[in-house]
Structure formats: C-alpha cells, structure tokens
Amino acid sequence: MPDPANTEPSNAPALTIEGLRISAATEHGRVDVVDDVHLTLRPGRITGLAGESGSGKTVTGLAVLRLLAEPTLRVESGRILLGDLDLARLPRGELRALRGRRVSMVFQEPMTSLDPAFTVGTLIGEVLRRHLGMDRRAARERAVELLDRVGIPEPEKRVDSFPFQLSGGMQQRVLIAMAVACGPDVLIADEPTTALDVTVQAQILRLLRSLTDDGMAVLLVTHDLGVLAEHCDDLVVMYAGQVVETGPVDDVLAAPAHPYTAGLLAAVPSTARRVERLATIPGTVPPPHLLPAGCRFVARCPHAAPVCEEPVTLEDAGGGRSRRCARAAELDLEGVGR
Amino acid sequence: MAGYAVRRLLTAVPLLALIGFGAFMLTFMIPGDVAATIAGESATPQRIEEVRRQLGLDDSALTQFGRWAGGVLQGDLGTSMIHRIAVTQMIGERLGVTVSLVAFGLLIAVLVGVPAGLVAGLRPGRWTDRLVTVLTTLGLAVPAFWLATILIIVFAINLGMLPATGFVPITENPLRWLESMILPGLAIGAASAADVARQSRSAVAETVGRDHVRTSRAMGLRPRSVVGRHVLKNSGIPIVTVASLQVERLLGAAVVVELMFAMPGLGQLTVSAVRARDIPTIQGVVLTIAVVVILVNLLVDLSYAWFNPRLRKR
Ligand SMILES: Nc1ncnc2c1ncn2[C@@H]1O[C@H](COP(=O)(O)OP(=O)(O)OP(=O)(O)O)[C@@H](O)[C@H]1O
Ligand SMILES: [Mg+2]
Numbered sequence: 265m266p267d268p269a270n271t272e273p274s275n276a277p278a279l280t281i282e283g284l285r286i287s288a289a290t291e292h293g294r295v296d297v298v299d300d301v302h303l304t305l306r307p308g309r310i311t312g313l314a315g316e317s318g319s320g321k322t323v324t325g326l327a328v329l330r331l332l333a334e335p336t337l338r339v340e341s342g343r344i345l346l347g348d349l350d351l352a353r354l355p356r357g358e359l360r361a362l363r364g365r366r367v368s369m370v371f372q373e374p375m376t377s378l379d380p381a382f383t384v385g386t387l388i389g390e391v392l393r394r395h396l397g398m399d400r401r402a403a404r405e406r407a408v409e410l411l412d413r414v415g416i417p418e419p420e421k422r423v424d425s426f427p428f429q430l431s432g433g434m435q436q437r438v439l440i441a442m443a444v445a446c447g448p449d450v451l452i453a454d455e456p457t458t459a460l461d462v463t464v465q466a467q468i469l470r471l472l473r474s475l476t477d478d479g480m481a482v483l484l485v486t487h488d489l490g491v492l493a494e495h496c497d498d499l500v501v502m503y504a505g506q507v508v509e510t511g512p513v514d515d516v517l518a519a520p521a522h523p524y525t526a527g528l529l530a531a532v533p534s535t536a537r538r539v540e541r542l543a544t545i546p547g548t549v550p551p552p553h554l555l556p557a558g559c560r561f562v563a564r565c566p567h568a569a570p571v572c573e574e575p576v577t578l579e580d581a582g583g584g585r586s587r588r589c590a591r592a593a594e595l596d597l598e599g600v601g602r
Numbered sequence: 603m604a605g606y607a608v609r610r611l612l613t614a615v616p617l618l619a620l621i622g623f624g625a626f627m628l629t630f631m632i633p634g635d636v637a638a639t640i641a642g643e644s645a646t647p648q649r650i651e652e653v654r655r656q657l658g659l660d661d662s663a664l665t666q667f668g669r670w671a672g673g674v675l676q677g678d679l680g681t682s683m684i685h686r687i688a689v690t691q692m693i694g695e696r697l698g699v700t701v702s703l704v705a706f707g708l709l710i711a712v713l714v715g716v717p718a719g720l721v722a723g724l725r726p727g728r729w730t731d732r733l734v735t736v737l738t739t740l741g742l743a744v745p746a747f748w749l750a751t752i753l754i755i756v757f758a759i760n761l762g763m764l765p766a767t768g769f770v771p772i773t774e775n776p777l778r779w780l781e782s783m784i785l786p787g788l789a790i791g792a793a794s795a796a797d798v799a800r801q802s803r804s805a806v807a808e809t810v811g812r813d814h815v816r817t818s819r820a821m822g823l824r825p826r827s828v829v830g831r832h833v834l835k836n837s838g839i840p841i842v843t844v845a846s847l848q849v850e851r852l853l854g855a856a857v858v859v860e861l862m863f864a865m866p867g868l869g870q871l872t873v874s875a876v877r878a879r880d881i882p883t884i885q886g887v888v889l890t891i892a893v894v895v896i897l898v899n900l901l902v903d904l905s906y907a908w909f910n911p912r913l914r915k916r
Binding site for chain 1: 682712812813814815816817820821822823824827831835836839890909910911912
C-alpha cells in the first residue's frame, strides 16, 4: 500500500511560503512592506503573482533567494520551504549552493542583468562549473545545448557573443538559460517580459511554459492580467504587501473572491472582454507606514462595511482557493467569462 | 584586438613628433647661455661666440631642430654639452633607477590601493569604509618629501633597518636592491595608493549595486567569483585609469625623492642639466619620459578593450 501522504508526488509543493513578513528601513522608520504572505508553487505549474506597483511582488521574489538588499530590507518572520529546507534560515554557504541549482531567478531588465564583460558562453558555463563541477570544455558544450534549448538560433556562434551583441529578447533567453542550466525545481521570474516588445513577450512566455515540462515550478511576477489569463495555471494576488487571493487562474478570473481582484479585472481591457466597461480602481495603494489595522483595501473598496475595520486573515475557501475578505461569503463579484 | 593595437600605436607617432618638437622649442625659453657657461668665467665675448658657433647654436631654431630630430630618428639624442658624453648613455645609466623606483611605487599603490578600495566599496558606510576614507585623505595630504624625511629618520637613522641612501642595481644584488627601494618607494607610493584606493572604492561601490552582480549572486556563484571576476572586471577601467595617472605623479615625486635618497636617477640628471642649461640632456630626458608615458597610456587603452568588449568593435 502506498503511503497516503505521498501518493501523488506531482502534487507535493515545489516551494511553500508561510507567513512571510519583510520590513524595510524608510524615512518613517522600519515598516513592514510584506506581511503574512502565503503561497504555494507546484511542480510543472506557472503561478502568476499580480498586484499594483509597490504591492511587494519583487521583494517577495527576492526573499526566496535571500537577495534582498540588506540591511535595508530584512525578513522578519515566516518560512520559505523548499522540500524540508527552510530557505529563510539556511546557513549562507548552503543557501549559495542551492541558488542557481535548485532555486533560480530571472529579472526584468535583461540588458543590465547580464554581465557585459563576459561572453554568454562564459556566463552560462560559469553556473554549470560552479554547481555541476563541469570542466571548461564540457560547460561550453552544454552552454551551446542550452542556448539551443531556449531558442537561440546558431547557438555555436552565439555562445561567443557578448550580451550587447544580442537583442533584448535574446538576452532574456540567455538569462533564462543561465537560470535553468542546472535544472532547478523553482524559477522566480520577475516581470521577465516587461522590457520586451509584445511579440517577443509571447515567445518568452511560451518558452517558460515549455520549461515546466520537466516539472519545474515557476513564479511569474507580472502586472499584466492578460499574461496571467493566458500563460498561468495558478494566481496569487497581492495588495499592499499582503496576499489577498489565491487559486487556479480560470476559477479566480471567472469568479473573483476579493473585491480587489474584481477591481483589477475590471480595470484591464485585455481580460475584461467588454472594453466599454473599462474602469480603474479609484484611489491609490496606501504607503507601508499608513496601513489601516483592518482590511488594507477598505478605503478603495466599493463593498466596505464596518466589519472591514477588523483585521482579516487569509482563509481557505476550498477548491484550492483562499481569500482575505471579511465579506467574501456574502459578496457576488463579477469576473470575466472565458 | 591586434588591429586595434596597431591602430592605437600609429596614433602615438604624430603625438610623439609633437612632443619632440615641443620639448626642443621649450629649451629655447630657458634663460641663460650655455656657451657662456662652457667658455668659462673669464672668457671674452669673442670666445663665447666661438663656442656658440662650435655647438651650432648660431643656426636657426628650425635648422637646429632638424639636426636634432634627424639624430633622434637614428637613436642619437646628441652629446651632453657639459659632460661631453652621449645623452643616450647618460639616460641609459639612470633610467633603470627611476623606472625601478616608479614601478615599485606603482606596485605599492596597486597592492595597497585596490584591496583597500575593494574592502571599502563592497560595504559602503561600514567602519572599514570610514577607516579607508580617513587613511586616503591622510595619504593624499602628505607630501612625498616630508614622508621621505620621516621614513629616513625612523627606519634608517633611528632603527637602522634600511639604508638611508644609495641604489643597488637589481642585477647586482636583488635583496639589496629591494632594501634600497623600500623607503623611497613608500615615500612616493603613499599618495598614489591613497588615490588608487579612493577611485577603486567608488568604482567598486558603483559596480556592486548593478543588476548583473545580483544575477551572479542569484546563480549561486561564490563571493570570490562574484567579487573577483564580476565586480572587479567591471570596475577595471576607472581603476586602471587612476593607476596609469599615477605614473606621471610618481615620475614627478621620483625627481625629488631621488635627490633625498641620493639615488643616481633621471631626477638628479634633470636637475643638474637644467642648472647647467645642458640643452641636449634636457631634451633627451623630456623625450624619454614622454615615450614612457605614451607607452603606459597605450597599454592602458589596450586594457580598456579587454575590460569592455564593446570597445573592440571600433
Ligand atoms: N530597497 C528598498 N528600500 C526600501 N523600501 C523598499 C525597497 N525595495 C522595495 N521597497 C518597498 O517595498 C514595497 C514593495 O516593493 P516591490 O518592489 O516589491 O513592489 P512590486 O510589487 O514589485 O512593484 P512593481 O510592480 O513596481 O515592481 C514598496 O513599498 C517599496 O517602496
Ligand atoms: Mg517589482
């Protein structure tokens, strides 16, 4: 008889974040910029992380690899579990050995994120040599294969190119090749296509999808709900440093459980199929030092009620979904039909 | 890369010609009359005139320049008017001393300055950074001749650890050469080390904040690769630039310090030649130093292309 705890290996999370709280030193003193973030990444699935600017998406992503700009930014509490390893507490040396090998990251600006002083072959090879102990020649051969894998034409030639000799899309492919060179379990992609033009965006997103075939889990940070709808399996919505809603993309888009999610959907013409209903959420995100004690969205919420002044937790709603709204059960929010 | 080097070398030729012309013409502005010096105190005006004619000083400036330049092209810098020896020979005997001293000072500047700048720049605002800032300010404020005096008093006279004067060629006795280099090298190298540290610090501090350094951390590279390869190579251009500027500064300081340590280098030669208005010697020294500086700049330019691949495509 198989042990019921691990009957479905593909269902075991690749990465779990529990109760993550991150503070930042600001002119208003030390304030929490991320608070009580929970999320789960599953093997072979792309999880979209959405939210307005300043909601804490990048900080959350960087925290997974412990790349926060210390001491300005600091993880205060919470767990970041990769299997049974807590990345938030792992000794530095062990963490470094995992970075690039089991957890990896690609960034928004491929142009500035690649070292201009080395060839792409050297950059990719360096990761392989560091983690897999390859020699120079083997690393170079593998680098050519990886360039081919991420869709770079003439990889034997391109391996000796410097980053500045490549287009933005090609640079992002190189960055992805570096990140996935050692076959990581988890890839954090922080707005990897924002700096690229639209046709290239779609190619990069399809590439990410194809890379999940081997079971890699992806956290895709994006502003773009169109990208979420089309390229993601699961969705995590953040507002003012908190996760306000999670669930499978299709379910959440069809019937959002949090008024903020519903507002986002209404605000984006590419997902709200009815363009005439284009609206924006009135008001702005409160800065981290001026957050209310209760629901952080209360000042902008069309459904706000006295109960919303009380602190509210992220609660499980069944069906793989969760939400942080005191009135979720009574509201019937409009989503987008698919 | 080779094409770049050749092109760069060719641009040095007109520059050298220009400097040669400048050096030659400059000597006409030096007050005093070498003919009178050579003819002696009690010489008659006719005698002085005769000496002047013998030396070819009555020809036009352009004729004199042509004669001199023709010699230079054949590796002949002329003959010292005072010592009656070939200028090339005199410079050859002394160049080793000055080059040793400048190279030693530069070595100190780089070996002290770059690590100090690295330590400070990697963690700006820390106590190590503040310490380096204080030391560089101090180092830049202290004149070489003053430091030389202090070093001689402390290490040569009081402690008797190192020689106060003299120079031993490295070919003769490497250990004694090193001993004779330490105090003058420190005296001229301190300010340069401070300058190199300061520039390295700001270059490194700027580079560590770049996105691609975060990428190398995200890929799990060890700190020594992140710093030693990615940070250092990307900070290379400002560091090499400031180091190359030290060559000029060190040459200037060497003139003074050679005199203080009684080292038979170009500094001594220049001072005595200027005093005696020994024009061919002065011209020879200026040209030699110009060649050294141009060669250094050429190497520096080539290193830029190594640090920044974008420059190779030009
Ligand atoms: N280095 C820092 N020092 C201080 N505060 C910071 C720092 N980096 C981010 N923050 C703050 O943390 C909060 C979250 O920022 P973060 O960059 O994670 O937002 P984001 O969701 O990624 O936004 P965007 O969509 O614009 O990328 C913001 O309030 C921001 O001001
Ligand atoms: Mg961001």
